[in-house]
Amino acid sequence: MRHLISAISGVPGGRRSSRKAAAKQGGYIIIALAIVGLFGGAVVAAPIVERAVSSLSAHNATDAGEKNGARSAAEHAIWRIRNEPAFVDSLAGDPPSGAYSLAMPDGSTADVTVEASSVTPPNEGIQVYLTASPEVMAPDTPTVLTYTLTVVNYDHTTHSVNRVTVDPLLFDPVYIAGSTSGMTTGAPTCTVLSGCRWNLSPDVTLAAYGGEASLSFQMTADQPAGTLWTQGSARIVGYGTVFAPLTARSRFMDLDTLSISTVVAPAEAYSDESQEFQYDVTVVNGGGSPVTIEWLAHYSHPYFAYVNGSSEGLSTDDPDIIFDWVNNRNYHVWTLTPTVLDPGQQTTLRFRMQGSLEAGIYYSTSEVKVTEDGNGYFPLSTLTTGDSAPVISWRKFAVTAVNNNITVQAEVVPQPGGVTVIEWTES
Numbered sequence: 440m441r442h443l444i445s446a447i448s449g450v451p452g453g454r455r456s457s458r459k460a461a462a463k464q465g466g467y468i469i470i471a472l473a474i475v476g477l478f479g480g481a482v483v484a485a486p487i488v489e490r491a492v493s494s495l496s497a498h499n500a501t502d503a504g505e506k507n508g509a510r511s512a513a514e515h516a517i518w519r520i521r522n523e524p525a526f527v528d529s530l531a532g533d534p535p536s537g538a539y540s541l542a543m544p545d546g547s548t549a550d551v552t553v554e555a556s557s558v559t560p561p562n563e564g565i566q567v568y569l570t571a572s573p574e575v576m577a578p579d580t581p582t583v584l585t586y587t588l589t590v591v592n593y594d595h596t597t598h599s600v601n602r603v604t605v606d607p608l609l610f611d612p613v614y615i616a617g618s619t620s621g622m623t624t625g626a627p628t629c630t631v632l633s634g635c636r637w638n639l640s641p642d643v644t645l646a647a648y649g650g651e652a653s654l655s656f657q658m659t660a661d662q663p664a665g666t667l668w669t670q671g672s673a674r675i676v677g678y679g680t681v682f683a684p685l686t687a688r689s690r691f692m693d694l695d696t697l698s699i700s701t702v703v704a705p706a707e708a709y710s711d712e713s714q715e716f717q718y719d720v721t722v723v724n725g726g727g728s729p730v731t732i733e734w735l736a737h738y739s740h741p742y743f744a745y746v747n748g749s750s751e752g753l754s755t756d757d758p759d760i761i762f763d764w765v766n767n768r769n770y771h772v773w774t775l776t777p778t779v780l781d782p783g784q785q786t787t788l789r790f791r792m793q794g795s796l797e798a799g800i801y802y803s804t805s806e807v808k809v810t811e812d813g814n815g816y817f818p819l820s821t822l823t824t825g826d827s828a829p830v831i832s833w834r835k836f837a838v839t840a841v842n843n844n845i846t847v848q849a850e851v852v853p854q855p856g857g858v859t860v861i862e863w864t865e866s
Contacts, residue, residue, distance in 0.1 A: 509847040509865070512541050512549035512840035517860075520553065520836050521853050524596035524647065530555055534711070549842035556711035556835035557797040562681045564594025565645075566800060569605065569671030571687035578664040578691040584612060586687065587621075588671045589653040592645035595853065599642040602674035603654050606634030610667045610689075612658035621654040634670075642676055649855020662691040668825065684802050684826030695725045701737075701805045703828040709852060709861065710798040710832045715746065715791055718828065720805045722753075723785040730809040732778045735788055737771045738763070738804040742794045745771060749791035753778065758790075780809075798834035802826040835861070 519526040530537045536554035543549055568589045576582040586605055592598050603622065614629050622643050627635035635656075643652045667690075671683040690696075701720045708714045720737060724730050735753065747757055750773070758771040773788065780786055794801075806823045838849045850862040 508543045508545070508547065508549055508842035509840045509845040512543070512551050512842055513838050513847040513849050515541060516551050516553050516838045516840065517836075517849065517851050517858060520595075520838075520851065521648070521858050527555075527595045533558060543842060547843055549840055551841075552839045554837045556709065556837070557832075560593060560797075560799040560834065563598065563675065563678050564592060565598055565673070565675050565678070565681045566591050566593060567671055567673045567681050567683040569669065569683040569687045571669055571689055574688055575690045575692065575696075576660070576662075577693070578662065581659055581661045583615070584658050584660050584689065585655065586658065586669065586671075587653055587655045588673070588683065589651055590643075590645060590673045590681075591649065591651040592647060593649065593855075594647060596647050597650070598645050598678070599676040600645065600652065600673050601639050601642045601676050602636065603639065604634060604636045604672045604674075605656075605669060606671075607658070607660075607669045607689075608667065610660065610662055612660035615657040615659060618657040619654065620656070622652050623654065627656070648853050660689065660691075662689075664692050666690045666692075666822070686826050688825050693726075695727065697726060697730060697807075697809065697822055698723045699805055699807050699822050699824055701803060701824050701828040703803070703830055706828075706830055708794070708796055708830060708832045709835050710796055711835065713793065713795045715793050716743070716830060717789065717791050718803070719787050719789050720753075720807075721785055721787045722780065722807050722809075724780040724782055727782050729779050729781050732775055732780060732786070733808040733810060734775055735773045735808075736806045737790075738766075738768050738806075739771070739792060740794075740801045740803075741767065741769055742796050742801070743769070743792040743803075744794065745769075746791040746793055749789075751789050753786045753788040794830075796830070796832035798832055800829050800831045803828045 526537075530553065534555050534557055536552065538550070538552045541549040541551055568591070570587050572585045572587075573582070588603055588605060590600050590603075600622070605627075611631055614627060614635055616626065619625065619627065619637070623637055623639055625637060627637045629635040637654065644650075645652060666688060668685050669687040669689065670685065671687065672680050674680045699720065699722050701718060703719075704717050705714070708716075718737065720735060722732060722735070732753070737758070741762070745758065745760060750756060750758070754773045754775055756773060758773045761770040761772070762768075763770050778786065804824055804826060806821055808821050810820065833852045833854060835850055835852050838847075838851065840847045846866050848862070848864045848866075849860060852859045852861060
């Protein structure tokens with residue numbers, strides 16, 4: 440799963456909100472094309488047609504014929520969600536919803552409603568990721584850094600990229616001529632103040648629901664001890680600049696040193712559904728001297744609420760929770776009875792969060808404060824993960840189709856590669 444920034448605002452509205460006025464659609468040919476397009480242009484988990492066919496034996500022929508119309512109308516709506524950007528754009532309200540009528544082969548009419556579980560993801564569904572390798576380097580030693588910037592389109596419509604920028608913050612590595620590949624092989628324009636910029640010509644098009652493109656290049660770095668970050672961004676035609684989260688960390692230090700990492704499970708959820716997430720924050724002392732952990736902190740989006748009594752491992756106490764108004768996030772701090780971590784040892788703090796998320800990807804950040812035993816000082820006394828442990832929340836669509844007094848209800852999630860059907864009922 441790729442990494443994305445969590446600049447998300449707004450609170451999910453109630454379910455089943457206002458409906459748009461019905462719009463007449465074309466007839467049997469449209470239904471047939473919908474079914475063909477659904478299975479020809481997308482992978483469907485828990486195939487709809489297979490479900491429909493397997494359930495027919497439980498009904499008489501008349502009942503089966505009636506239900507088939509409602510099924511076809513539901514499949515038509517799913518095809519539109521996956522393949523018609525204008526239809527998704529026409530959904531209005533919060534959560535966005537709409538309705539239309541569909542003429543059936545027997546002369547009847549199917550009424551179809553569609554409702555999204557949340558608004559369009561932030562950044563128009565465009566996400567940017569940046570990695571730097573290697574992450575740890577010896578200080579004051581020329582080292583080749585390989586950067587890869589990837590742009591992914593999670594939106595329901597195509598988008599285009601016309602500029603990519605990578606800016607090493609607070610340090611000045613040197614671009615290696617001829618090292619660019621991917622979106623372009625051209626050389627960037629590099630300055631000390633703004634980093635390196637590639638203007639793309641022609642624009643690079645990103646397909647809907649998972650289209651992506653990458654750019655890789657190399658730079659030579661030679662820095663004293665410290666942790667330095669690189670910021671990446673992409674300019675999207677018709678929208679603007681989308682920044683990557685701070686994930687490209689370059690640590691110039693001895694290789695046997697302190698580290699901190701965070702993982703989360705599950706790493707995926709459906710929007711507008713309450714879900715519990717387990718976080719593990721691990722601190723490793725790879726150095727040659729003991730260190731004392733003074734405190735550990737964790738930042739998360741306000742959609743995530745700490746589950747009281749869930750802390751275990753490094754601490755069983757609940758953290759102090761402070762809201763960071765500047766960055767719109769919660770700040771959780773576990774102040775510890777000083778905990779000694781000997782060379783080669785590691786320790787983990789485990790805790791749970793409860794969240795009901797809108798569509799998008801949510802990052803968290805963890806920090807640890809240590810002192811080095813004997814000296815009372817450690818060169819990286821406060822060490823951070825940067826943006827890590829991403830949770831992706833997929834946008835759901837609820838479909839209801841009614842025909843000849845038969846109702847089909849489905850919940851589907853368009854994703855890269857196809858459509859996932861998470862619920863299908865008939866009554």
